[in-house]
Amino acid sequence: MNFPGMTPPIGGAPGGGAPQGMSEQEQAMVKAMQSAMESCPVKTIISGGMGFALGGAFGLFMASMSYDSSFTPQGREIMNLPWREQVRHGFKDMGKRSWSSAKNFGIVGALFSGTECCIEGLRAKNDLANGVAAGCITGGILGAKAGPQAAAAGCVGFAAFSAAIDAYMRMPFITPEDAAYDRNHGPIPHLVGDKHRVVIDGIVSRPLSFTMDDLRTKFPQHEVVCALQCAGNRRHTMRTLLKEVQGIDWMDAAVMNCKWKGPRLRDILNVAGMNDKPLSPKHGYPVRVVIPGIAGARWVKWLDRITVQQEESSNFYEQHDYKALPPQAVDSKSAEKYWDKVPPITEIPINSVIAIPDDNETVKLSPSGTIEVKGYAVPRGDQGPITRVEVSTDEGKSWFAAEIQNKRANKWSWVLWEASVPMEKGSGKKILSRATDAGGNTQQEHSQWNLRGVGYNGYGLSKDLTVV
DSSP states (O other): OOOTTTSOBOOOSTTOSSOTTOOHHHHHHHHHHHHHHTSHHHHHHHHHHHHHHHHHHHHHHHHHTOOOOOOOGGGOOGGGSOHHHHHHHHHHHHHHHHHHHHHHHHHHHHHHHHHHHHHHHHHTOOSHHHHHHHHHHHHHHHHGGGOHHHHHHHHHHHHHHHHHHHHHHHGGGSOOGGGOOOOOSSOOOOOOGGGOEEEEEESSSSOEEEEHHHHHHSSOEEEEEEEEEOTTTTHHHHHHHTOOOOSOOOOSOOEEEEEEEEEEETTEEEEOEETTEEOOGGGTTTOEEEOTTBOGGGSOSSOOEEEEOSSOOOOHHHHSSSOOOOTTOOSHHHHTTTTTTSOOOOBOOOEEEEEESOTTOEEOOOTTSEEEEEEEEEOSTTSOOEEEEEEESSTTSSOEEOEESOTTOOTTSOEEEEEEEEOOSEEEEEEEEEEEETTSOBOOSOOOOOTTOOSOOSOEEEEEEEEO
16 A cells, blocks of 8 residues: 555666666665565564554544543433533543554554564465464464453454455456356357366377376376466557557556466376356366466466477467467568577466556646556566565656555465556547566566567556546
């Protein structure tokens, strides 16, 4: 969450954290400030302050609704006091209750945040376990004065509450099946799972054949959360910003982030489940291949054969599609001499997309003169997770740091992000976004045009906005 004065605009060259033109000393100061903001002591203070403010507001509201105050100062009924005295004593009582609530909320916020930050630093992970452990410790400390039973009850209660909140926050991180995109080059086969088999042949010592039950019961089951993105995602942007391309006019949403489960074949999963449910026919039932960090074109659905060989597949979609042809290939005829010279697309590129606001939308400024911007970002291949997303409202001259919502994301999954950025009223406004991953890859302003319109990863863009 961004607060006024806490998230200054950060400009600079791609991958930089400081504005262009800054001296090395100034850049070092900016980095030091950013590091300080991410430190456990500062996080503890901020959370304590936020808890104090929230508790004060909550206590004030509850006190205003309370009717259990005696209001009998000096033994006199409140109704018998002058009205000014009634008001004074009423506000005094509300103030006491508000202060008590603010203090308690502040302590809880600071204690939980500081504990969670320390646990995260010790574990070097950001997942559900951190919040549950921090909740248990916080509840235990708060209940310790009342004895061991109260401490245990506090531990369980706070841990359960933390787990519930974290689970709720995870919901948009995982794409539900009814919102997941699917892309097929032919009709969807409706296979009988119990009769389906997967054959492994080629240069192997012994060909094998497995039933679905074999894959579920004879091998350890592994889970992975990762993004699945079509190689043609954002093709519409390439078509409109650069020039005409071939292929489906994908906008910015040919991507999803799901949990996959199945037996491992080295780094490849033959997946039998998606989001803790069996695969549906449109997503590859009864079994599909999952290759984290690789373009969706390689995630074979309805898998029935794995052939081990020393050369690339001669399949049409391996040799004559999903390749980033050079700019000289301007049509199908001129592309023919390049198909066998260009490697198939494998890794997905680093990317970010602005989902809110959408192109041509009318956006209302907040009282502070800002608008909310939200979107997603995916890392390059297996070089994630995304570590930074930035937003610009002045054609990339300066950048504002966005808040990454899913800090537990692994190296293959997307992140959701949001930012509050200042804008001037008017029409024809534009917003840009760019992402950086743990591998040091930073999204660039432009992406090279290619005939098939694949792999587009220029800046995220929301254009032609009207700000009122």
